[in-house]
Amino acid sequence: MVLQAIVYARGELRILDQTKLPHQEQYDSLRSSIDGWHAIKEMRVRGAPAIAIVATLALAVELETMQTSGKLPETAEEVKEFVHQKLNYLVTSRPTAVNLADAARKLKKIVDAAAAEKDSTGEKVKNSYILAAENMLVDDVRDNENIGRHGAEWIVGNCTSSGEKVSVLTHCNTGSLATAGYGTALGVIRSLHANGSLERVFCTETRPYNQGSRLTAYELVHDNIPATLITDSTAAALVQKENISAIIVGADRVAANGDTANKIGTYALSILARHHGVKFLVAAPRTTIDLATASGEDITIEVRPSEEVRQFRGVKDRGKGDIDSQHWETISTAPEGIEVWNPSFDVTPAELIDGIVTEEGVVEKGHDGVFHLSM
Numbered sequence: 001m002v003l004q005a006i007v008y009a010r011g012e013l014r015i016l017d018q019t020k021l022p023h024q025e026q027y028d029s030l031r032s033s034i035d036g037w038h039a040i041k042e043m044r045v046r047g048a049p050a051i052a053i054v055a056t057l058a059l060a061v062e063l064e065t066m067q068t069s070g071k072l073p074e075t076a077e078e079v080k081e082f083v084h085q086k087l088n089y090l091v092t093s094r095p096t097a098v099n100l101a102d103a104a105r106k107l108k109k110i111v112d113a114a115a116a117e118k119d120s121t122g123e124k125v126k127n128s129y130i131l132a133a134e135n136m137l138v139d140d141v142r143d144n145e146n147i148g149r150h151g152a153e154w155i156v157g158n159c160t161s162s163g164e165k166v167s168v169l170t171h172c173n174t175g176s177l178a179t180a181g182y183g184t185a186l187g188v189i190r191s192l193h194a195n196g197s198l199e200r201v202f203c204t205e206t207r208p209y210n211q212g213s214r215l216t217a218y219e220l221v222h223d224n225i226p227a228t229l230i231t232d233s234t235a236a237a238l239v240q241k242e243n244i245s246a247i248i249v250g251a252d253r254v255a256a257n258g259d260t261a262n263k264i265g266t267y268a269l270s271i272l273a274r275h276h277g278v279k280f281l282v283a284a285p286r287t288t289i290d291l292a293t294a295s296g297e298d299i300t301i302e303v304r305p306s307e308e309v310r311q312f313r314g315v316k317d318r319g320k321g322d323i324d325s326q327h328w329e330t331i332s333t334a335p336e337g338i339e340v341w342n343p344s345f346d347v348t349p350a351e352l353i354d355g356i357v358t359e360e361g362v363v364e365k366g367h368d369g370v371f372h373l374s375m
């Protein structure tokens with residue numbers, strides 16, 4: 001059965017609460033942009049593409065409900081203004097990933113055009129928004145499958161001698177739980193596995209939110225892909241001792257020069273890769289490329305609550321099938337007095353990135369040593 005983090009039908013949106021995984025599969029209904037904002041802020045849904053899709057679909061559900069309950073404003077201008085206001089609110093949920101801001105920019109243009117049409121109405125503007133938001137959901141899965149194909153071909157062509165299987169290392173979660181489906185870096189890994197080229201994937205636990213041990217491991221077990229979970233601090237020993245052909249990660253924002261913001265710990269992996277002569281790839285749809293941001297220095301890095309570091313959310317396993325939310329325990333692992341710095345992302349400089357895998361293909365640096373990116 002395909003793993004679905006986002007379940008959408010016109011007027012209805014449900015998300016798999018990722019704070020409960022891997023032990024509990026609970027879907028939450030989102031009925032408004034406020035519901036969407038909180039789901040993203042609380043990381044019940046996370047991952048750059050998934051954040052954009054859930055936020056924009058939450059507003060689509062809100063608009064559809066307004067119409068079915070007779071509360072949708074009559075005029076095109078009023079609905080256009082409402083959409084602008086709600087998108088401006090939604091983009092404040094998390095600052096680093098660019099996909100939501102990119103989607104908001106595109107959707108504002110779409111509703112502006114719909115509102116400018118002769119004899120436009122509130123309903124016409126609403127419909128233009130909903131259709132565009134629904135298309136983004138469909139486009140994301142198609143883009144991820146193309147990313148997977150291009151990335152797998154590149155790795156086989158550049159990281160192995162003919163016929164050899166590859167072992168790769170990945171960080172955080174970039175799969176069906178971070179997107180509308182299939183995934184970006186994990187999509188490349190799925191494609192390697194599907195074409196028989198994957199020996200094994202190693203995934204880091206990705207402290208402090210544990211996207212790797214809780215989410216990526218969950219996806220790999222679900223898909224029966226040969227995988228080994230390691231702590232973040234084991235990565236260097238792994239690359240030193242194992243034949244790792246490539247390290248492949250996702251992205252939250254790729255600046256115009258190729259500098260890439262991704263989950264904290266990514267920069268360290270890029271240094272490790274370069275030291276050992278291992279290829280380092282970033283996999284992301286072009287909606288993650290932000291040409292308006294010149295370099296990584298200009299990317300806002302989200303700093304999250306210190307409790308995420310101090311505390312560890314564990315579940316008391318009382319035997320199969322006996323786990324539910326009341327068994328969740330939050331165990332404090334550090335004294336209150338210690339100061340905590342908890343940046344959720346870091347920036348990997350373009351010079352340490354060997355390729356950026358997009359749905360159009362793998363972008364490598366030119367003879368001038370720089371990436372030439374397009375959106």
Ligand SMILES: CSC[C@H]1O[C@H](OP(=O)(O)O)[C@H](O)[C@@H]1O
Nearest residue numbers: 046047048174178250251262263
């Ligand atoms: C497919 S993009 C996933 C990207 O987002 C993750 O961050 P978070 O879990 O905090 O949303 C991580 O940086 C992944 O690479």
